[in-house]
Amino acid sequence: xxxxxxxxxxxxxxxxxxxxxxxxxxxxxxxxxxxxxxxxxxxxxxxxxxxxxxxxxxxxxxxxxxxxxxxxxxxxxxxxxxxxxxxxxxxxxxxxxxxxxxxxxxxxxxxxxxxxxxxxxxxxxxxxxxxxxxxxxxxxxxxxxxxxxxxxxxxxxxxxxxxxxxxxxxxxxxxxxxxxxxxxxxxxxxxxxxxxxxxxxxxxxxxxxxxxxxxxxxxxxxxxxxxxxxxxxxxxxxxxxxxxxxxxxxxxxxxxxxxxxxxxxxxxxxxxxxxxxxxxxxxxxxxxxxxxxxxxxxxxxxxxxxxxxxxxxxxxxxxxxxxxxxxxxxxxxxxxxxxxxxxxxxxxxxxxxxxxxxxxxxxxxxxxxxxxxxxxxxxxxxxxxxxxxxxxxxxxxxxxxxxxxxxxxxxxxxxxxxxxxxxxxxxxxxxxxxxxxxxxxxxxxxxxxxxxxxxxxxxxxxxxxxxxxxxxxxxxxxxxxxxxxxxxxxxxxxxxxxxxxxxxxxxxxxxxxxxxxxxxxxxxxxxxxxx
Numbered sequence: 001x002x003x004x005x006x007x008x009x010x011x012x013x014x015x016x017x018x019x020x021x022x023x024x025x026x027x028x029x030x031x032x033x034x035x036x037x038x039x040x041x042x043x044x045x046x047x048x049x050x051x052x053x054x055x056x057x058x059x060x061x062x063x064x065x066x067x068x069x070x071x072x073x074x075x076x077x078x079x080x081x082x083x084x085x086x087x088x089x090x091x092x093x094x095x096x097x098x099x100x101x102x103x104x105x106x107x108x109x110x111x112x113x114x115x116x117x118x119x120x121x122x123x124x125x126x127x128x129x130x131x132x133x134x135x136x137x138x139x140x141x142x143x144x145x146x147x148x149x150x151x152x153x154x155x156x157x158x159x160x161x162x163x164x165x166x167x168x169x170x171x172x173x174x175x176x177x178x179x180x181x182x183x184x185x186x187x188x189x190x191x192x193x194x195x196x197x198x199x200x201x202x203x204x205x206x207x208x209x210x211x212x213x214x215x216x217x218x219x220x221x222x223x224x225x226x227x228x229x230x231x232x233x234x235x236x237x238x239x240x241x242x243x244x245x246x247x248x249x250x251x252x253x254x255x256x257x258x259x260x261x262x263x264x265x266x267x268x269x270x271x272x273x274x275x276x277x278x279x280x281x282x283x284x285x286x287x288x289x290x291x292x293x294x295x296x297x298x299x300x301x302x303x304x305x306x307x308x309x310x311x312x313x314x315x316x317x318x319x320x321x322x323x324x325x326x327x328x329x330x331x332x333x334x335x336x337x338x339x340x341x342x343x344x345x346x347x348x349x350x351x352x353x354x355x356x357x358x359x360x361x362x363x364x365x366x367x368x369x370x371x372x373x374x375x376x377x378x379x380x381x382x383x384x385x386x387x388x389x390x391x392x393x394x395x396x397x398x399x400x401x402x403x404x405x406x407x408x409x410x411x412x413x414x415x416x417x418x419x420x421x422x423x424x425x426x427x428x429x430x431x432x433x434x435x436x437x438x439x440x441x442x443x444x445x446x447x448x449x450x451x452x453x454x455x456x457x458x459x460x461x462x463x464x465x466x467x468x469x470x471x472x473x474x475x476x477x478x479x480x481x482x483x484x485x486x487x488x489x490x491x492x493x494x495x496x497x498x499x500x501x502x503x504x505x506x507x508x509x510x511x512x513x514x515x516x517x518x519x520x521x522x523x524x525x526x527x528x529x530x531x
Contacts, residue, residue, distance in 0.1 A: 147198025155204030317366030338375020359413025
């Protein structure tokens with residue numbers, strides 16, 4: 001059955017057609033997003049939801065979204081999506097951060113020109129019949145220092161355009177390496193130095209706890225006299241009231257803002273001040289950008305629903321279509337290892353330590369971690385998936401450690417997981433054989449070669465004669481048919497383990513009967529999704 005997607009905001013017909021061309025059943029209702037009650041009523045039918053900014057994906061909407069797997073936002077901002085609620089629900093949230101990069105960067109450059117030459121005020125004056133040449137004295141950009149706060153995708157384009165304007169560019173970005181800065185031909189500096197040296201400052205960072213109010217009153221007072229501030233990134237990065245006071249005092253020569261702490265901005269301390277240019281969040285508002293982000297979100301959502309490829313997700317590691325193909329068997333191994341541990345563990349998990357060896361260590365470890373953690377948690381919470389598992393693990397205070405190492409044994413690669421609870425530590429390792437099938441290769445430090453079956457029985461006992469015969473006899477007496485059998489032991493006379501493969505799930509009464517013999521230390525039926 002084809003996946004079903006709802007487009008509840010205004011996306012281009014070309015983007016909607018992409019869903020159809022990819023074989024996805026799509027309903028295009030561009031005004032539905034404004035009706036939250038109607039959206040809640042119908043959302044349960046859909047696997048995907050494509051939106052812009054009008055649709056609000058609230059916890060209430062997500063509660064009704066019983067089949068929803070992915071929300072795709074055509075654009076970079078996802079303030080209208082409750083990402084925490086979506087993550088807990090196991091819904092991937094995607095955006096399109098690259099479709100409007102050039103458009104937003106160009107708008108920042110345009111705003112810099114506008115404030116440097118007082119173009120909006122000069123236009124209004126001239127069209128009012130005045131001719132005030134001396135009033136609108138501007139400043140050149142050539143040879144001026146531009147301070148770029150955030151030199152990522154959009155900030156990097158601004159740096160490139162500014163160098164084309166013969167500006168000197170200094171950049172503050174904790175994630176910018178010296179090598180990358182040299183490649184971009186910009187000077188990497190600390191924030192205080194940028195504030196001290198820049199003639200123009202432009203912001204290109206997301207709004208996070210670390211960047212909120214990055215241009216605070218204190219930092220604005222550190223700026224060079226006559227500086228001009230441009231913000232086309234996110235409202236809340238600048239203390240607007242403090243900036244207004246510094247403009248009035250003459251310390252700041254001007255400002256150009258496309259974004260505001262409160263939007264839509266009906267009132268703001270910057271409004272009405274001399275040489276302040278304001279636009280209504282137009283950074284992404286070009287025909288090209290709107291089309292690009294719509295096409296991009298349709299492709300991303302289609303890729304995920306049809307192939308499992310994840311790109312530009314905010315609550316899930318990215319996995320390309322090629323990675324999804326190669327990693328498929330390894331993700332299954334991770335899920336099964338987690339499933340084994342989860343079904344065997346009855347106490348609260350305190351820590352999960354995962355080791356990736358050889359070929360497994362070259363994979364996308366974030367995605368493998370998500371699969372493994374989800375496998376552990378599904379035993380007690382079947383609704384958990386790869387998206388929600390890390391969120392729930394964090395909420396429960398589970399410590400997760402990952403180790404990557406070169407090939408260290410006879411297998412080209414393997415995954416080993418050790419789980420710590422209040423009472424014990426339990427470990428298991430698995431790999432992918434040449435036939436592409438997952439295998440358990442070690443349990444409790446005991447080497448074993450066990451395929452993963454849908455219905456399995458795991459037992460441990462002291463390695464003495466007669467145990468296997470007794471197990472087979474009792475299963476036969478209870479009409480439980482054995483499909484296969486695998487054994488392992490630590491040493492002669494030491495601890496032994498057995499995995500029996502059954503044709504169907506085993507009744508609890510059989511487990512009780514096996515335990516009552518006193519021959520087995522553990523008797524645990526296990527169920528796995530092997531499809």
